[in-house]
Amino acid sequence: MLTPFILRQLKISALLMPILCSTLFGAVDAIAQTASAPANLVEQGRRIYLEGIDGTGNPLQGVRADNARLVGAQAACVNCHKRSGMGSVEGDILIQPITGNYLFNPDKFQLATMDPRTGKKFNLTHAAYTEESLALAITSGVNNSGRKMHPLMPNYPIDKSDMAALSAYLKELSKEWSPGVSKDNIRLATVITPEVEGVRRKAFVDTLQKAVMQKNGSTLTSQNKKGRRHMISAAEMVLGTERTWTLDIWELQGAPETWGAQLEEKYKAQPVFALLSGLSNSTWEPIQNFCENTQVPCWFPSSSLPPATESFYSLYYSRGVNLEADVLAKYLSGNKKPKRVVQIRRDDIIANEAAKRLNTSLAAVGITSEDRVFKAKADEPISIQQVTNGLTSDDVTVFWLRRTDLTELGKSTPPPVKAVYFSAEMAGGEQGIPSSWQSITHLIYPYELPDKRQSNLTNFHAWQTMKKLPLIDEPLQAEAFFAVEFLTETLAEMLDNIYRDYLIERSENMLSRNEAIKSEQQVRERVMWSKTGSTAKQQGTSIYPHLGLGVNQHFASKGAYIVGFTKEGKLMADSDWIVP
């Protein structure tokens, strides 16, 4: 069955042949056996590489081909070669991996994808660097094949001590697979915080476990010779770098203050490579802190309250309710400014933060706001009468409530106000909005609008139906599914270089591109295999209109719509996509 698709893959393998042969008959061990350098020398190298500070404590100096001087942090190697040392691709410029493995042990056939999807570009091969040829490359920009390198690579007039330090650091950099990784398996965990409703917890765990099982089923390993290939990358297939996953479920207990210690304990008992997805109705800060301190990637959790400070190891779908608050403030500050906004909520950490944020953003645009809090305890139903006192048709109300509370609201008539806003993030989409409230109801809606969304999620829905997974919470389940898919694809392109920093760097670089290419591919394949399902245009594979990351850009979706309901109860957009 040589479809054009497979032919393309074969062409790619052509480039890989020498690697294949060497892998089949040579050593596969990717770990360099070098004696470790003294710690202070490595530390000196680390400062040069990451911070741009030389051995004497002065700013590192780099000179580019156009004589432009780069000083200090600007000159640091990390800007281009990245934390992992695995380099990157920007436009048509290949920035080579420069870890010890790549520089000094090229005979081990260290291979890195440098331009995924075109399937052609890998890191350039070269003879093993020596200390001398490395010094020449760094001081004069001539590589060990004698070629003058790309003018983007600066020359660094550094002394012998700094050179030795750099070399020592590079030898330690991404030297071995990260913890949680073995030759054919990657261990992952997903974190669930204690206050999550049972129904959502089950829907989440079922979705995640089935998706991981599916991934493992299609992974070809020595145990699973009948693996149904997912065919992400021909290089991966030829090199046999695919790995199965083990997924641990880490259920946290008690108060958020104790979560950090619980996570550390679980990690100590069984280290994982990364946290995959995750679910919480509370603060995510202790989990992000754990990830940052332990240097474990925190991969797209379904959290409505990521900390405002971005961190290197955590990637999120969006800023959650903080984003919603900003979007609503921007929307309300438009032409029909309301006299007063009344925010109504339970005393719960997410709602409290959302209201705080909206108060601040409303104040900034000159709108008065007032807070009202239900007295009900967490396990008691709310009663609308407690909070509607004095509301008039001039008021706009914002309810920061979860779906379970919306059902309760539906039992009463809506208050006599101009408009009611709900958070789709907290309510899990539009499903729970009581129909008797729809005529005055609007939602802050961080997701793609239903029509386009159905087309973007065609594959997810087909899968979920095939797996007989009931759709309990579409945003949540679609997010969990996406997290598994995107991790599968990113890891596949990393080949045998399973380092945590590299995972983050690759996803920063690849997410938006991957989404565009994958959408196109899914539409094409739907036509090709004429599976039932729409062949409508597709703009992504997640529940969000588009996703993108970058360096220090770890919230993938950046806006929201304001939506309302038609007379027939269908969702309609009241606004364009608003990016605050």
Add this chain to the structure above:
Amino acid sequence: MNFLIHPLNLTSWQTLLYFMLCCATFASTSLQAEESIPAARQSNAPAFTRTVVSYVTPDVSVIREDGKRLPFLKELDDGRPVIMNFIFASCSAICPMLSHVFSKVQTNLGKDSEKVHMVSISIDPENDTPAKLTEYAKKFGAGPNWNYYTGTVGSSIAIQKAFSAYRGDKMNHTSLILVRAAPGKPWTRLEGFVNPDAVVNEYRTLSKQ
């Protein structure tokens, strides 16, 4: 995980066949990527290319780094000579270089920098808010005649497409500087590793014509 769509089920012997096929056909080729480096990356080749092209400025609205929403047409066609590039704030290797070059251009223009409009268009508009661009501009010492523009994804793409600068994704962007003497005149397109002197020379030559 494209399990839904690929009805491929390679058993181990099929995989072996696949390998053998590769070996048999291509065993004589070797991976000599060093030799296939495009000429432009060799040191003796010119670092950049220069072409002269006419473009139609798209009629979209943009947001300047000071937060003002403005018609792009008016911003670009206000009569001043324009030097333009495309950047995004979270790009760590090429963009600092491009912005560095712009910064040098601003300095090297001397008095003329007051006459020229320097324009930096964000190709990551949702992330590059006016506040982020202001901060970025400060980092490179942008003066009053060097503006940064953001907007919607749609408007940014429209501008990139209008100037043949659209590469499908921010991570695919390449180094490009455009120079124009006045509205209605053609643009000079400098692509590749452009040095500041070349940009200033281009401006001086154009403004003499």
